[in-house]
Amino acid sequence: MMQGARSTLKKHYAAIAAFAVVYLLIALLVTNSYYQLIMTLVLVWATMGLSWNILSGYSGLISFGHAAFFGLGGYTMTIAFVKWGVTPWLGIPLGMIVGVLAAIIIGIPTFRLRGHYFALSMLAYPLALLYVFEWLGYQEETLPMMREAPARYMQFGDQRVYTALALVMLIAAMVISLHVERSRFGRSLLAIKQNQPAAEAAGVNVLKCKMLAIMLSAAVAAAAGGLYAVVLLVVTPPTMFGVLTSAQALIFTLFGGVGVYWGPVIGAGILVPLAETLHAELGHIVPGIQGVVYGAAIIAIVLLAPDGIYWRIHDYLAARRAPESAHAPARAVASTTAAAEPQDRRPAGAPLLELDDVVRTFGGLRAVDGVSLKIKEGEIHGIIGPNGAGKTTLFNVINGFLPADAGSIRFAGSELLGLKPHEVCARGIGRTFQVVRAFPRMSVLENVTIGAYLGASSDAEAMALAYAALERVGLAGARANAIAGALTTNELRRMELARALAPRPRLILLDETLAGLGHEELEGILDVIRQVNREGVTVAIIEHTMHAMVKLADHFSVLDHGKLIASGPPGEVIKNPAVIEAYLGKKWMDRAQHPVS
Amino acid sequence: MTDWQWFFIDILQAFAAGVLVGGTYGLMCVGLGIIFGVMRVVNFAHGDFMMLGMYAAYYLVTGFGVLAFLGPYAAPIAGALLAGPIVFAIGWLMHRFLIANVTGARVISAEAEGHYAQIILTLGIALVLANGGLILFGSLPVSVQTPLSRESWEIGEVLLNKARTVGFVLAVALALLLYMFLTRTSLGKALRAAADNPIAAAYVGVDVDRAHRLAFGLGVGITAVAGGLIASSQSFQPYIGFDFVIVMYAGVVLGGMGSILGAFWGGLTIGLVQQMSTLVLPYQLQNTAIFVVFLLIIFFRPQGMFGRVWERT
Numbered sequence: 001m002m003q004g005a006r007s008t009l010k011k012h013y014a015a016i017a018a019f020a021v022v023y024l025l026i027a028l029l030v031t032n033s034y035y036q037l038i039m040t041l042v043l044v045w046a047t048m049g050l051s052w053n054i055l056s057g058y059s060g061l062i063s064f065g066h067a068a069f070f071g072l073g074g075y076t077m078t079i080a081f082v083k084w085g086v087t088p089w090l091g092i093p094l095g096m097i098v099g100v101l102a103a104i105i106i107g108i109p110t111f112r113l114r115g116h117y118f119a120l121s122m123l124a125y126p127l128a129l130l131y132v133f134e135w136l137g138y139q140e141e142t143l144p145m146m147r148e149a150p151a152r153y154m155q156f157g158d159q160r161v162y163t164a165l166a167l168v169m170l171i172a173a174m175v176i177s178l179h180v181e182r183s184r185f186g187r188s189l190l191a192i193k194q195n196q197p198a199a200e201a202a203g204v205n206v207l208k209c210k211m212l213a214i215m216l217s218a219a220v221a222a223a224a225g226g227l228y229a230v231v232l233l234v235v236t237p238p239t240m241f242g243v244l245t246s247a248q249a250l251i252f253t254l255f256g257g258v259g260v261y262w263g264p265v266i267g268a269g270i271l272v273p274l275a276e277t278l279h280a281e282l283g284h285i286v287p288g289i290q291g292v293v294y295g296a297a298i299i300a301i302v303l304l305a306p307d308g309i310y311w312r313i314h315d316y317l318a319a320r321r322a323p324e325s326a327h328a329p330a331r332a333v334a335s336t337t338a339a340a341e342p343q344d345r346r347p348a349g350a351p352l353l354e355l356d357d358v359v360r361t362f363g364g365l366r367a368v369d370g371v372s373l374k375i376k377e378g379e380i381h382g383i384i385g386p387n388g389a390g391k392t393t394l395f396n397v398i399n400g401f402l403p404a405d406a407g408s409i410r411f412a413g414s415e416l417l418g419l420k421p422h423e424v425c426a427r428g429i430g431r432t433f434q435v436v437r438a439f440p441r442m443s444v445l446e447n448v449t450i451g452a453y454l455g456a457s458s459d460a461e462a463m464a465l466a467y468a469a470l471e472r473v474g475l476a477g478a479r480a481n482a483i484a485g486a487l488t489t490n491e492l493r494r495m496e497l498a499r500a501l502a503p504r505p506r507l508i509l510l511d512e513t514l515a516g517l518g519h520e521e522l523e524g525i526l527d528v529i530r531q532v533n534r535e536g537v538t539v540a541i542i543e544h545t546m547h548a549m550v551k552l553a554d555h556f557s558v559l560d561h562g563k564l565i566a567s568g569p570p571g572e573v574i575k576n577p578a579v580i581e582a583y584l585g586k587k588w589m590d591r592a593q594h595p596v597s
Numbered sequence: 598m599t600d601w602q603w604f605f606i607d608i609l610q611a612f613a614a615g616v617l618v619g620g621t622y623g624l625m626c627v628g629l630g631i632i633f634g635v636m637r638v639v640n641f642a643h644g645d646f647m648m649l650g651m652y653a654a655y656y657l658v659t660g661f662g663v664l665a666f667l668g669p670y671a672a673p674i675a676g677a678l679l680a681g682p683i684v685f686a687i688g689w690l691m692h693r694f695l696i697a698n699v700t701g702a703r704v705i706s707a708e709a710e711g712h713y714a715q716i717i718l719t720l721g722i723a724l725v726l727a728n729g730g731l732i733l734f735g736s737l738p739v740s741v742q743t744p745l746s747r748e749s750w751e752i753g754e755v756l757l758n759k760a761r762t763v764g765f766v767l768a769v770a771l772a773l774l775l776y777m778f779l780t781r782t783s784l785g786k787a788l789r790a791a792a793d794n795p796i797a798a799a800y801v802g803v804d805v806d807r808a809h810r811l812a813f814g815l816g817v818g819i820t821a822v823a824g825g826l827i828a829s830s831q832s833f834q835p836y837i838g839f840d841f842v843i844v845m846y847a848g849v850v851l852g853g854m855g856s857i858l859g860a861f862w863g864g865l866t867i868g869l870v871q872q873m874s875t876l877v878l879p880y881q882l883q884n885t886a887i888f889v890v891f892l893l894i895i896f897f898r899p900q901g902m903f904g905r906v907w908e909r910t
Contacts, residue, residue: 061714064641109896116639116854118899119716122848128841128888135881247720254717287736288835291728298721302714304697474774 011117012178019265021169027163034280036159037231042272043166044228045252049264050173051220052249055213057184057259060193061114065122066221066249068106068129069099071240073222074229075133078141081153081478083133088154092226099222100215107214111207114196122572123246130241154230169227173220177261182214184453189213190259190449192441197435199432201399202499203454207420221249233343244291250300257310266309271297272549306468352377352507352538353398353429358407360390360397367393369562370407375507375555380529380539382553382570384546386582390562391542392434401432412506426454430500431509434542436492440485444475447484455503462502469502470495472535473528490521501532508532510541514548526552538585546574546583558582563579606754611872613755619868620765621823622773623861625841626848628820630860633849635791635812638700640711641719643820643845644838645726646684650821651828652734653680653835659742674744674763677825686819691722692813700809723838730835741829764826771822772861779857788812789857822844840884844871847891 027039056063073199076098077091086094110121123204146153156162180186188209191199200206229235239245249264256267277291282289305312351374360368367390375381383391396402398409400421409416419427439447448466456462469474473494478489487495493513500508503546510529514522529552533539543549549556549570556573558566560582566573573579629643653657654676657664662678664672699714740746746760779785791798791808798805827833852859867887874886 060713062713064720082856109892113895116716117850120843120850121637121892123896124843124888124891126841128885131885135879135885220659244724247724250717250720266624288728288731291724291734295721295724295726295728299695302718302721303695306714369771592666 009182013175016174016178018173020167023167024164027160027167027463030160033159036163038273038276040159040163040166040231041228041263042121042268043163043170043336044224044231045248045272046265046268047166047170047173047224047227048221048249049252049256049268049494050170050177051132051217051224053221053258053261053264054180055210055217056250057253057263058189058193059210061111061210062119062250063122064119064218064243065106066217066245067126067243067245068102068122069218069221070225070228070245070249071126071129071133072098072102073225073235074235074240075138075141075225076222077226078143078229078235079138082121082141082144083473085485087152088226088230089152092223092230096219098224099218099225103214103218104211105356107211108559111210111214123243126241126246127243129239133241135236139236142548143233147310162227165500166227166231168482168501169223173223174261174265176216183259185209185212185461187446187450188453190442193259194439194441195400195437197434198439198499199420199450200401201425201433201437203422203425203503203596204420204450204453205420217409244294246551247298248294250292252310255301257308257314259307263308263310265376270309276547312557345408350352351375352409352412354433355394355398356408356410358394358397358409360393360402361405366562368397368404368547371559371564373557373567374565375538375540377506378536379540379554380533380552382549383540383542383559384544384549384555384556385559386544388561389544389559389561389582391544392511393562395431395511395540395542399509400428422454425503428504428506429509430503430505430507432493432496432511433512434502434511434515436496436580438484438487438492438495438519441483443481443483444472444487444491444495447495448502451499452502459576463506466502468496469498472501472532473498474524489516490524493517493525497525497528497532501537505537507538507540510539512542512544522548550574598826599651607876608873609755611876612869613752613757614761615730615869615872616865617757617761617765617868618872620768620892621761621826621863622844622848622868623864624768625820625823626676626844626852626860626864626867627772627775627857628809628816628818628823629845630816630849630852630857631788631812633815633854634857635788636700636809637683637712638696638715639719640813640816641842642714642723642726642838643817644720644840644842645730646688646817646838647820647824647841647845648833648835648838649685649687649726650680650729650824651833654825655682655739655741655830659739669744672867673741673760673825673829674767674771676741677764677767677822677828681818681822681826684821686816688817689701689810689814692810695722696813697806699808719831723842727835727838733788734745734835736832736834738832741825743829746830756828760830767826769824771819773818776858784811843884843891844887847887847894850891851894 017196027036030036032038048066049071052063052066052558055061073092073095079486080086080091080094081088106125110118113121146155150156151544180189188199188204191202191204192206192209196206197223225240229240239511252267252271253264254267255271256265257263271294275293278289278293301308340499342375353375355371358371359366369390369593383394385391398416400416400419400423406416411429414427416424416427442485445463445466448469449462452462452465452469456465458562469482470480475491475498477493479491484492484495497510513529515524517525526548529539529541541549541553553570554571556566556568557564558576558579559574565578565582566576625647629640632638632640632643654673657679658672658676664675667675693716696715699718743760745763745838746758747758750759750760750762779789787798787803788808789812791805791812798808799891844867845864848864850863851858851866852861852863867890870890871883871887874883878886
């Protein structure tokens, strides 16, 4: 599979090169200076779209504020030129640096937000900058003409030179996007887009990925802004920081195709000439025609083809090509390099995970109320209790989704509290979720590969680890290439288990892995869990149904209203009156003790 | 008077202006708050519906002068109030033909995927409205002409602009009426139920799509009235919506997303912040101050003053 990657990479390069040559030939034939300008603008906006796509298309965090980076790029170049005579050849890279710095300043606080909040606050940045630049007195900055050495200052008599420059910039952005798409970094972004908690629990350093994405994205946007200013020779706050500028980046990408590097190129290629031509023909009668075209285009695309034109065509072609053949599974690679060697089961005894007086409250509710327990290396530790007992909250505290209010959690001797989920995962703790958190648009193998990155130094090794994990849970073979969204509950549970096992953890936390399964499926998963445990992985499993657990677990801990009410061998725990009361209620307890005659 | 006394009066003046402006901002935010509360939709076009309300009032009063017979004092008030039903109808149609496709019962439980489409659809609507406004109304700033905006009541040394004061009183009265509608009538209660828990509301027989259509129309209509009230004390052009979107979201987030009453207090606070900021910041940076406050709120208290924490693991 990885060997195939190199040849498809060549195909991508060939396609990009062919596009560049054809575009350049067309540009050379155009003599009308207005059409020459449009040909340049298409490339600038396609680059801007690619910038947006790198952050928002891959990671799913919608940015309405890319004009901030575009504007800073353009203004940095302009101000450096006007005030200190710095040539745009240096000014544009300088603008990119400013853009990246802004990305760091914006990213660190803003990535704490998600969904609506992220989108809204991104909208605020360029608008705030717009007013600041107006206040600073940069209402309209014009680039000075440098007649003595025009080329040194990026001033060319022949418009087509700008087209060529913009083409170089676009090709660079396309190649960057291509490599992002095919890298571990890009796959991690896609995983964040599809299910952030799952990505965190699978060991993806979410903040680092997002920061890298916004920095890269800002550099590309700033370059586009810089060149835009060079081509138009004038900058104003509304054109550089305005809402329409941010919106255009998003619109071209969504129209053309989101999450793929051809998308913004297609989108800008169709919409920019359309809007510009209408503006030229009708602009004097209907001044806002461009905005109307862009708005209408985005409304139409959301209603008719929500992923954009590229994916429409892609899906259509894929459907026509039909089920050609499933990819050959990477079985060969898997079995040779990284089949996890079953370690001898160590005698249960040494505590692997120690919880000491852990407290977690939500407002007045003490969801986890002073829980102390030890999970010993090599055992299967069942954590049971009625609904709302605090079991899942306890797991969320252990793996770092929630901070604890008090207490300590030591794993193999070192403190876990205060670590982020991906750091907990890196220490050797995997987990699954009560409601399966898959990456629904990725294949089973890709899903598990995301989890395997932590244990691997290369893509090939991660893939091999993933395949080995799939074999352990019985999902190897043809099902490995199925799309996760199409799996049955049973298969999803197994896939999630494989994702947790892929980086070869010492402890796995299973949250109601048995829920919603039929009798035979249940037995199948129980066998897998026992086998995994025999190979040396310690298991902590949450359930609220007792009978399957009695057969599986070596040790029971019972939670009720956030408190640990019993702990011990299953046989003893289920006879404990407090446990019976918690499960059946006081009335039944009384009846059990004083049977009605 | 001494410098200190002047400074004190400046503060009082800014405070009074802040409360007066804040009242209309509060009404605006209530409109947005209803939509967000009931539909869980971020409506980016909300500012542009407000812009439509401003122009509706402008054409009724000054442009075509349909309401001129009411005289220069009553006409702007009638214009602002009439902007409500006009924009309600536009919003109702927008929901029926566009927004209902990406919202409602079938997507309300979907995670990020559903929101993605909604945000982008409303952005598209915003662009069409703002630029369509440019085509229809022109780019020259206009305002509703009334002597009210040039007259003031004096309380001690503090001047209360008449147009703003009337706007404030009407805004508070409308907000109270709306509050009674939501708490006393069965229709209002159904709306609140849908806002509180859309899925549960659907289970107990609230027609979610109908509740949404009503909420959307009502939300944009109320904001349009607020826009109409502002139209006589501030000049505007078709692009004004984008500035106000942030103002309104700042208020709604401050009040707590999902809390309709909270939205009013949030809007009032934002008005205060905007006017008080002129004491220390240059006039052009008024809106920048709001953006900064907005960012601070979402960083430090995203659940707002009256909201609760939504996110669960």
